[in-house]
Amino acid sequence: MRASVLAVALILFGPATAQQATDAIAPEGAGAGELRVPPMLAAAQEAKAAGRPVEAETWMIAAAHPLAVEAGAKVLATGGTAADAMVAVQAVLGLVEPQSSGLGGGAFLVWHDGASGEITTLDGRETAPLAATPRLFQDEAGQPLEFFDAVVGGRSVGTPGIPALLAEAHARWGRAAWAGLFADAIRLADDGFPVSPRLATLIAEDAGRLSRFADTRDYFLPAGIPLKAGEIRRNPDYADTLRLLARKGGAAFYTGDMALDIAERVQRAGGNPGVLAPLDLAIYRVRERPAVCMLYRGYEVCGMGPPSSGATTVGQSLGLLEPFDLAALGPDSPEAWRLIGDASRLAFADRGRYLADSDYVPVPVKGLLAPDYLRSRSDLLRGDDMLPEVAPGNPAFDHALNLADDRALELPSTSQISIVDGYGNALSMTTTIENGFGSRLMVHGFLLNNQLTDFSFASHDNGRPIANRVEPGKRPRSSMAPTILRRDGRPVLVLGSPGGSRIIGYVVKTIIAWVDWGMDAQAAVALPHLVNRFGPYDLEIGAGALAGPLRAMGYEVDETELTSGLNVIALGVRLQGGADPRREGLVYGQ
Numbered sequence: 001m002r003a004s005v006l007a008v009a010l011i012l013f014g015p016a017t018a019q020q021a022t023d024a025i026a027p028e029g030a031g032a033g034e035l036r037v038p039p040m041l042a043a044a045q046e047a048k049a050a051g052r053p054v055e056a057e058t059w060m061i062a063a064a065h066p067l068a069v070e071a072g073a074k075v076l077a078t079g080g081t082a083a084d085a086m087v088a089v090q091a092v093l094g095l096v097e098p099q100s101s102g103l104g105g106g107a108f109l110v111w112h113d114g115a116s117g118e119i120t121t122l123d124g125r126e127t128a129p130l131a132a133t134p135r136l137f138q139d140e141a142g143q144p145l146e147f148f149d150a151v152v153g154g155r156s157v158g159t160p161g162i163p164a165l166l167a168e169a170h171a172r173w174g175r176a177a178w179a180g181l182f183a184d185a186i187r188l189a190d191d192g193f194p195v196s197p198r199l200a201t202l203i204a205e206d207a208g209r210l211s212r213f214a215d216t217r218d219y220f221l222p223a224g225i226p227l228k229a230g231e232i233r234r235n236p237d238y239a240d241t242l243r244l245l246a247r248k249g250g251a252a253f254y255t256g257d258m259a260l261d262i263a264e265r266v267q268r269a270g271g272n273p274g275v276l277a278p279l280d281l282a283i284y285r286v287r288e289r290p291a292v293c294m295l296y297r298g299y300e301v302c303g304m305g306p307p308s309s310g311a312t313t314v315g316q317s318l319g320l321l322e323p324f325d326l327a328a329l330g331p332d333s334p335e336a337w338r339l340i341g342d343a344s345r346l347a348f349a350d351r352g353r354y355l356a357d358s359d360y361v362p363v364p365v366k367g368l369l370a371p372d373y374l375r376s377r378s379d380l381l382r383g384d385d386m387l388p389e390v391a392p393g394n395p396a397f398d399h400a401l402n403l404a405d406d407r408a409l410e411l412p413s414t415s416q417i418s419i420v421d422g423y424g425n426a427l428s429m430t431t432t433i434e435n436g437f438g439s440r441l442m443v444h445g446f447l448l449n450n451q452l453t454d455f456s457f458a459s460h461d462n463g464r465p466i467a468n469r470v471e472p473g474k475r476p477r478s479s480m481a482p483t484i485l486r487r488d489g490r491p492v493l494v495l496g497s498p499g500g501s502r503i504i505g506y507v508v509k510t511i512i513a514w515v516d517w518g519m520d521a522q523a524a525v526a527l528p529h530l531v532n533r534f535g536p537y538d539l540e541i542g543a544g545a546l547a548g549p550l551r552a553m554g555y556e557v558d559e560t561e562l563t564s565g566l567n568v569i570a571l572g573v574r575l576q577g578g579a580d581p582r583r584e585g586l587v588y589g590q
């Protein structure tokens with residue numbers, strides 16, 4: 001670190017000794033079972049609790065855990081870019097929120113470049129091993145396995161993309177020294193971090209599966225007892241892994257002992273081994289993909305194309321709604337939610353048939369977002385009641401396609417990182433190990449993903465292939481939708497969320513709340529979710545007043561918890577941020 005930068009850091013944050021680190025995460029008044037928040041983030045936490053957005057002048061950062069926000073904020077305050085800060089955030093998240101994302105997982109990253117004005121999307125998604133076949137998740141009779149029989153163990157583990165993505169983003173857009181970006185995470189791993197209430201709850205709920213593997217059990221349930229909120233957990237193996245990356249770069253993850261140990265862990269997972277091999281790690285590459293952008297009420301909505309369905313399905317949903325005056329209807333109107341719900345169903349029907357890794361299956365992204373096609377599909381929404389039936393459409397495409405539909409299962413974890421830096425760059429990244437605690441396999445202090453279960457377990461239906469079937473080297477279809485809205489070429493809204501295939505509904509709702517209903521960043525995030533993917537309407541507790549009218553329109557309504565983890569930054573005269581009240585994240589800026 002340059003001397004001047006170090007001086008600024010010391011003024012802002014003081015010298016980081018181990019004792020001070022422990023003090024900093026235990027402010028007065030925080031009980032053992034409460035989320036501990038560093039003093040610099042106290043105002044951010046107060047704002048979130050009061051439902052107020054956070055405001056700032058120069059830079060802003062939002063992530064799913066206060067210690068990750070603090071690490072990223074230090075990087076931004078000392079002249080780092082959004083890419084630098086993201087590396088520090090991801091390194092800390094892999095420690096303090098290990099159930100959601102980490103070095104053993106994958107991510108998609110959307111970048112608006114302040115200098116060139118260009119949008120770039122990077123695909124750090126896991127790949128299927130070269131030895132995987134379309135029957136990976138089928139039994140001997142060709143029947144799909146039960147979801148958790150597939151998830152827990154080695155079979156579901158794809159080649160991790162995060163270490164390569166961190167290195168790629170830093171090489172393209174970083175300014176700070178690479179090694180220093182791991183300092184906070186290494187210190188917290190060596191000295192220990194307080195287990196958050198959310199992590200403690202999820203460990204207790206998943207104790208049975210976590211206990212299937214001795215090293216995972218010993219980490220999360222020492223002596224057989226689940227870690228409690230507030231308990232200090234050290235992770236020296238993770239600190240060593242980060243030191244290796246800090247010293248040798250991201251490539252060190254994919255070769256040598258690390259690659260051998262990962263492959264061995266997967267292949268020797270008792271009861272459910274996988275086929276990941278050192279060669280799969282050696283050939284892993286981050287892919288730059290064309291950004292998928294779509295106009296909605298004058299805003300350019302940009303995000304991640306295949307293998308994610310995120311931007312295409314968000315874009316289709318918004319495109320189908322464009323002809324309707326949602327602003328006049330407002331957020332309390334059942335008619336608005338009929339339109340949003342059925343637009344989403346139409347988009348999901350196309351998603352199930354057409355979306356997959358475009359390196360393996362031709363995907364008609366352009367046809368799916370073409371104005372003529374969307375207009376014809378949008379006309380279907382002109383009735384008064386729920387659409388009784390929804391089928392995929394026939395977008396224009398220069399390939400003959402005869403695919404069957406797919407509905408892969410997805411369950412809670414995942415994390416959203418949103419950052420705007422002082423150089424005009426904006427970053428939105430959604431990062432995941434897929435299911436909570438991924439495959440439950442741990443190696444060198446981090447969990448391995450179960451991302452391969454995002455493939456369709458069935459490979460064919462009545463002799464027709466399913467686009468999202470398993471194939472060697474292929475990337476499983478995702479719903480992750482890291483998104484940047486722009487107006488006149490400038491970023492105006494940065495957002496994304498966890499939530500499996502509900503991510504698409506969370507992101508669409510938040511965009512509509514901000515664009516059509518004029519809500520501030522925090523209100524747009526907090527607005528109760530109503531999500532419709534396949535017909536039944538999921539209503540978040542709090543949106544109950546809409547249940548009766550939606551039932552009367554023909555929907556089956558399910559009132560439930562909808563745990564998104566939205567992080568939103570709006571760029572106007574000032575920066576304004578919102579962090580999801582449903583999770584532990586915060587937004588902070590200066």
Ligand code: DON
Pocket residue numbers: 410411412413414432433434435451454477478479480497498499500501503
């Ligand atoms: O890539 C995907 O779409 C999923 N693997 C993400 C999983 C997820 O968001 C779970 N969420 N709560």
